[in-house]
Amino acid sequence: MRNFFWGDSVANGAVRKRVLILGGGFAGLKAAQALADADVHVTLVDRSNHHTFQPLLYQVALAVLSPNEIAQPIRAILRAPNTQVLMDEVVSMDTAAQRVTLKSGTVLQHDYLILATGSTHSYFGKEEWAHLAPGLKTIEDAVEIRRRVLLAFELAENQMQETGRHPALNFVIVGGGPTGVELAGSISDIARLYIRHDFKHIDPAKAEVIIVEGSPAILGAYPPDLQASALKQLAALDVKVRTGARVTDIQPGYVMLGEERIDSVVTLWAAGVQASPLGKMLGVEVDRRGCVVVDDHLHPAGHPEIFVCGDLAAATSEGKPVPGVAQPAMQMGDYAGKSITLEVQGKQMQKPFHYFDKGDMATIGRKAAVANVKWPFKGHLSGFFAWFTWLTVHIFFLIGFRNRFSVFRSWAWTYAFFEEGSRLIVGDQTLPGWDVQDKPEGHLTTRPIDE
Amino acid sequence: MRNFFWGDSVANGAVRKRVLILGGGFAGLKAAQALADADVHVTLVDRSNHHTFQPLLYQVALAVLSPNEIAQPIRAILRAPNTQVLMDEVVSMDTAAQRVTLKSGTVLQHDYLILATGSTHSYFGKEEWAHLAPGLKTIEDAVEIRRRVLLAFELAENQMQETGRHPALNFVIVGGGPTGVELAGSISDIARLYIRHDFKHIDPAKAEVIIVEGSPAILGAYPPDLQASALKQLAALDVKVRTGARVTDIQPGYVMLGEERIDSVVTLWAAGVQASPLGKMLGVEVDRRGCVVVDDHLHPAGHPEIFVCGDLAAATSEGKPVPGVAQPAMQMGDYAGKSITLEVQGKQMQKPFHYFDKGDMATIGRKAAVANVKWPFKGHLSGFFAWFTWLTVHIFFLIGFRNRFSVFRSWAWTYAFFEEGSRLIVGDQTLPGWDVQDKPEGHLTTRPIDE
Numbered sequence: 068m069r070n071f072f073w074g075d076s077v078a079n080g081a082v083r084k085r086v087l088i089l090g091g092g093f094a095g096l097k098a099a100q101a102l103a104d105a106d107v108h109v110t111l112v113d114r115s116n117h118h119t120f121q122p123l124l125y126q127v128a129l130a131v132l133s134p135n136e137i138a139q140p141i142r143a144i145l146r147a148p149n150t151q152v153l154m155d156e157v158v159s160m161d162t163a164a165q166r167v168t169l170k171s172g173t174v175l176q177h178d179y180l181i182l183a184t185g186s187t188h189s190y191f192g193k194e195e196w197a198h199l200a201p202g203l204k205t206i207e208d209a210v211e212i213r214r215r216v217l218l219a220f221e222l223a224e225n226q227m228q229e230t231g232r233h234p235a236l237n238f239v240i241v242g243g244g245p246t247g248v249e250l251a252g253s254i255s256d257i258a259r260l261y262i263r264h265d266f267k268h269i270d271p272a273k274a275e276v277i278i279v280e281g282s283p284a285i286l287g288a289y290p291p292d293l294q295a296s297a298l299k300q301l302a303a304l305d306v307k308v309r310t311g312a313r314v315t316d317i318q319p320g321y322v323m324l325g326e327e328r329i330d331s332v333v334t335l336w337a338a339g340v341q342a343s344p345l346g347k348m349l350g351v352e353v354d355r356r357g358c359v360v361v362d363d364h365l366h367p368a369g370h371p372e373i374f375v376c377g378d379l380a381a382a383t384s385e386g387k388p389v390p391g392v393a394q395p396a397m398q399m400g401d402y403a404g405k406s407i408t409l410e411v412q413g414k415q416m417q418k419p420f421h422y423f424d425k426g427d428m429a430t431i432g433r434k435a436a437v438a439n440v441k442w443p444f445k446g447h448l449s450g451f452f453a454w455f456t457w458l459t460v461h462i463f464f465l466i467g468f469r470n471r472f473s474v475f476r477s478w479a480w481t482y483a484f485f486e487e488g489s490r491l492i493v494g495d496q497t498l499p500g501w502d503v504q505d506k507p508e509g510h511l512t513t514r515p516i517d518e
Numbered sequence: 519m520r521n522f523f524w525g526d527s528v529a530n531g532a533v534r535k536r537v538l539i540l541g542g543g544f545a546g547l548k549a550a551q552a553l554a555d556a557d558v559h560v561t562l563v564d565r566s567n568h569h570t571f572q573p574l575l576y577q578v579a580l581a582v583l584s585p586n587e588i589a590q591p592i593r594a595i596l597r598a599p600n601t602q603v604l605m606d607e608v609v610s611m612d613t614a615a616q617r618v619t620l621k622s623g624t625v626l627q628h629d630y631l632i633l634a635t636g637s638t639h640s641y642f643g644k645e646e647w648a649h650l651a652p653g654l655k656t657i658e659d660a661v662e663i664r665r666r667v668l669l670a671f672e673l674a675e676n677q678m679q680e681t682g683r684h685p686a687l688n689f690v691i692v693g694g695g696p697t698g699v700e701l702a703g704s705i706s707d708i709a710r711l712y713i714r715h716d717f718k719h720i721d722p723a724k725a726e727v728i729i730v731e732g733s734p735a736i737l738g739a740y741p742p743d744l745q746a747s748a749l750k751q752l753a754a755l756d757v758k759v760r761t762g763a764r765v766t767d768i769q770p771g772y773v774m775l776g777e778e779r780i781d782s783v784v785t786l787w788a789a790g791v792q793a794s795p796l797g798k799m800l801g802v803e804v805d806r807r808g809c810v811v812v813d814d815h816l817h818p819a820g821h822p823e824i825f826v827c828g829d830l831a832a833a834t835s836e837g838k839p840v841p842g843v844a845q846p847a848m849q850m851g852d853y854a855g856k857s858i859t860l861e862v863q864g865k866q867m868q869k870p871f872h873y874f875d876k877g878d879m880a881t882i883g884r885k886a887a888v889a890n891v892k893w894p895f896k897g898h899l900s901g902f903f904a905w906f907t908w909l910t911v912h913i914f915f916l917i918g919f920r921n922r923f924s925v926f927r928s929w930a931w932t933y934a935f936f937e938e939g940s941r942l943i944v945g946d947q948t949l950p951g952w953d954v955q956d957k958p959e960g961h962l963t964t965r966p967i968d969e
Contacts, residue, residue, distance in 0.1 A: 116672060116943040133586045135940040142716040143941070151718040153679060154672040154947070171673070173680040206944055221567060221605040222622070228604060229624040265593040267602040476924075489586040490594070492567040493657055496605070 083108050084411055087167060087177035089157060089345065091118050091141040093393050094183035094377030094400035101404025103147035107411055110175060112153045112167075115205070116140050120465055122393055123474070124203055125246060128212035129253035130261070131481050133489040136473045137465070138206055157184075160348045162370065179372050181403045182345060182359070186378040186391060189339035189356075196317045199499050202336040203246055212335060214494050216254060219332040220262060220271055221492070222501055227268035234501075236274035239322050239331035241314050242338035243280030244287065245429035248297060250335055251276045252432030255304040260433065261481075262490075277307045277331075279314055279324065281338070286429060286437070288390065293437040296449040300435040314338075319500025332498065340391070346379050354381045363419035365403055374403035384422035393464075395422045428457045433482060534559050535862055538618060538628035540608060540796060542569050542592045544844050545634035545828030545851035552855025554598035558862055561626060563604045563618075566656070567591050571916055573844055574925070575654055576697060579663035580704035581712075582932050584940040587924050588916070589657050608635075611799045613821065630823050632854045633796060633810070637829040637842060640790035640807075647768045650950050653787040654697055663786060665945050667705060670783040671713060671722055672943070673952055678719035685952070687725035690773050690782035692765050693789035694731030695738065696880035699748060701786055702727045703883030706755040711884065712932075713941075728758045728782075730765055730775065732789070737880060737888070739841065744888040747900040751886040765789075770951025783949065791842070797830050805832045814870035816854055825854035835873035844915075846873045879908045884933065 084107045088095045091113035102109050117138040126132040142152045156170040167175045188202035201211050216238065223233040238254050240247045258274035265271075278285065278301070284294050285301075285308060301308055309324070316323035321330050342357030351367035352360040358381035359367050365374045365382060375382075377396035382389045389395045402420050409417060426441040436453035440446050448456060458478065465471045477489075535558045539546045542564035553560050568589040577583040593603045607621040618626045639653035652662050667689065674684040689705050691698045709725035716722075729736065729752070735745050736752075736759060752759055760775070767774035772781050793808030802818035803811040809832035810818050816825045816833060826833075828847035833840045840846045853871050860868060877892040887904035891897050899907060909929065916922045928940075 114947070116668065116941070133584050134942055134944065135584045138942050140716070140941045142713075146715070151679070153676055154669075154943070155676050156947075169676075171676040171680055173676060206942060210944070217567065218605075225604055225606055225620075225622040225624060228602070229622055262593075264597070265591070473927075476927075490567070490591045491585055491589050491657060492605070493585065493661070496565070496607075 084178040084407075085110070085176065086179040086181065086407055087112070087175050088181040088183065089113075089167070090183035090185060090343075090377070090379075091115070091152075092121070092183060092185050092377060093396040094185075094403075095181065096141070096144060097397045097400030098181045098183065098374075098376065098404040099145050099147075099150055099400075101401045102408060103145075103150065105149070105404075105408040105411055107149060107179075107407065109147070109150040110153060110177075111141065111145060111150065112155050112157065112169065112175070113141055114154070114156050116142070116154045117206070118144060119206055120470075121204070122461060123465075124206075124209050125249045125253060127206065127209035127489070128203055128250065129216065129257060130213055130490045131253070132474060132477055134206045134210065136470055136477060139470060157345055157348075160345070162349055162351075162373070165372065179374070179407050181374045181376060181400070181407075182349065182379060183376040183396070183400060184343035184345045184379055185396075186340040186342050186356075188336055189341035190336070191339055193317075196336070199317045199319060200241060200322075200334040200336040203250070210493060212250075213489075214492050215333045215498060216257065217262075217490060217492050218496060218498055219501075220258075220266065220269065220274075221496075222498060223269045223332075224266050233269060234320075234332055235330050236269075236271070237329065237331045238274060238276045239329055239334045240276065240278050241317075241322070241334065241336050243278045243282075243285030243308065243310065244337060245427075247278055247280070247335075247337035248285060248301065248429050248431055250337060251278050251301065251306045252304055252430065252435065255306050256432045259305070275307065276305070277309060277329065279312050279322070279329075280308070280310045281313045283311050285310060288427060289429075289437060289439055290447060293439055293447050293449065296447075297429070297431055297437045300431045300437070300450065304432050304435070321500070332501065340378070342379050346375070349373070349375075356381075364406065364416070365399060365420055374399075374406070376400045376403050382420065382422075384420060389422045390427075392427070394425060398422060428453065428460065430454060430457050535629040535858075536561070536627065537630040537632065537858055538563070538626050539632040539634065540564075540618070541634035541636060541794075541828070541830075542566070542603075543572070543634060543636050543828060544847040545636075545854075546632065547592070547595060548848045548851030549632045549634065549825075549827065549855040550596050550598075550601055550851075552852050553859060554596075554601065556600070556855075556859040556862055558600060558630075558858065560598070560601040561604060561628075562592065562596060562601065563606050563608065563620065563626070564592055565605070565607050567593070567605045568657070569595060570657055571921075572655070573912060574916075575657075575660050576700045576704060578657065578660035578940070579654055579667075579701065580708060581664055581668065581941045582704070583925060583928055585657045585661065587921055587928060590921060608796055608799075611796070613800055613802075613824070616823065630825070630858050632825045632827060632851070632858075633800065633830060634827040634847070634851060635794035635796045635830055636847075637791040637793050637807075637809075639787055640792035641787070642790055644768075647787070650768045650770060651692060651773075651785040651787040654701070661944060663701075664940075665943050666784045666949060667708065668713075668941060668943050669947060669949055671709075671717065671720065671725075672947075673949060674720045674783075675717050684720060685771075685783055686781050687720075687722070688780065688782045689725060689727045690780055690785045691727065691729050692768075692773070692785065692787050694729045694733075694736030694759065694761065695788060696878075698729055698731070698786075698788035699736060699752065699880050699882055701788060702729050702752065702757045703755055703881065703886065706757050707883045710756070726758060727756070728760060728780065730763050730773070730780075731759070731761045732764045734762050736761060739878060740880075740888060740890055741898060744890055744898050744900065747898075748880070748882060748888045751882045751888070751901065755883050755886070772951070783952065791829070793830050797826070800824070800826075807832075815857065815867070816850060816871055825850075825857070827851045827854050833871065833873075835871060840873045841878075843878070845876060849873060879904065879911065881905060881908050 088111040120137040123137045226233040258271040346359045359375040376399035378391040428438040430436040438448040438453040539562040571588040677684040709722040797810045810826040827850035829842040879889040881887040889899040889904040
């Protein structure tokens, strides 16, 4: 058993080169796929056993899709005979010795390293905000957000039944980027469309969704006409947008914008991201966010055997910074995998990395979106047509036929029957701050339910 | 808003009777459905926001189905205008005053009470075993079992890669009833069929699944020929069965049968159940397991306004005890609902409760099962045909067209392509006892992966 994988030797007697990929996101997967037929050993390490299709994570958080529709075991995706997958975590890296130590104790010696461990939430040093305002990066995060949002309506129903009133159903979303906008639109959809008739005492449609954005505009990366369109579409969904407003404190049950207090039954974090700490472990130059500065071949300075791909790379293409989203991550991973394949074959190095930008899209709830399309045509789309484009593109890029089919079915069902697909509350029944909110005196009276 | 639900009055000016249903399992749901058109107010309280189709829970635990395929929000099932659903927990019951107090503080006054809170695991007083050997009652349990089973293979792969050996992949299942047999067969299926080719270092097919049953036979409620058939079918799946063997201790990494120690990377509990503690709260006669002794109209002695249904009831039908499974639970719930409907209409009381027994079925992995059919024909089925019957019946009884379709699709996929549907590990990466198991000295050596 021991040598089942590593014991095979190359025909000419040379030792096969070992490629270590850290991270099973878009960049890591694409790199492994590009190396599937190369004459190398590939090891991919990820903390989780599954690849998550992050652009649809908010749909799990907001009860449209279920986790297994947008996540798949990495082992099931990477089946090439030259590739092994380890579910493990990096403890330390020795770039000089080309050696990485994992939590289980495994030490991986390698000839090439592809570092693609992405980014995580940044609470700007306020780590105590993390459990009060969860962000959205993993399946676990999505299930937790779903739990909180659905639970808020349940608790309000209970309290209405008990006392005749309930705390304002305010959902505050910190950050007005694509994730913030998607979360806000979806919560509004849930409240107004999907669960509206499920409750007897409260009116879910009275929920308020508020986006708080520090900069002067939401969707900062989009052109002004699409920002304006997004604002209009959000207004149609009754989502309030507060731009130029900085959150100064988050407490159970409310957030502070300077002196102003906004009650909030559920606060979500879509504001800052920071690079994975593995970037700094490399011991090379990183930028302000902790992203690794790479040259035009995705190498950090002085390390032609290392590629940094995806969110974690501070890369440029034609002089412009490459954004930290899925498309460039895939392209970088593919570039790194192909570069190594060529090098191992003794062929000429690839041209510098070039980001082929097809554009950006953000949905704003059911049938609403903005799209800044750059390929196959150039144009700004809004509303239903942008939304439909978004749907098509995301189905197309989902990994695995089965998932595509399943997501298509769930969407068709949700959009046709106004019924959400995956509305389970899994976990406990507490919300931070609920107990301290607006609890009238003497709420243990025996008010008969028939009064 | 306050009186949206309770404020309506009956045409003739009389006050509408209030029915309180505790528990959203099969019995509680059926009772609520039987009362949907009755001239009463119905309140159903459950700790969780969803109804779980328990007969298929083991398929979530073993990665065939995803949670939302077998669970649905109770609100989405019970939409009758006279019915409200509260996600809450019972704190105390006052049967004299006909009043139940919930955790949120809500006090529910009622004219009728239908108690259907079922049963939970019993560790026979050894509560410290609970986290070492999880049982299978809720979606949370199922996700936890799935995490442990899949993680065991991942950890073994890591350790094999690191040290060249790994702990024996023993899965010990305590209890040889239907749940134990279903869990055992499914783990064997996973190891031998579904994930076999996913690993490079370990051979998942070498996993050992061991059922430990205290009594002399597995599937105690089945006739001897089906017990024998089940044993044969389990043997074909390489499942070891130890009957007449009592677990005396459970520790991280192993279980003890008297003096004998069996290593176990994952131990699962399918042995004892005990009645929900609400049975005792009623202050009436309960049996040894805590089940409420009821008369032939499902009333506890002296309480014609209370019905106890499902697992929690120690009921008899034609002198024989009614088993604690789904079919009689549904029939009891329906009976209670109809009794109240008739009583409110001033009509004659129903005949005593009679359990219409259609038979029992237990699956033993893919294409294997036993069925003791009593209706529409009498007969003992084994093997593929029993399995196919099981499949058909369970699809038929699943609540909601959407779930049926989805489960059918997942099964078709799994059984046609040998690929499991929902193999995500959600949660942390630790297994109790893994660290203390079989760890060779000096495992932090830098063995190159190419050796």
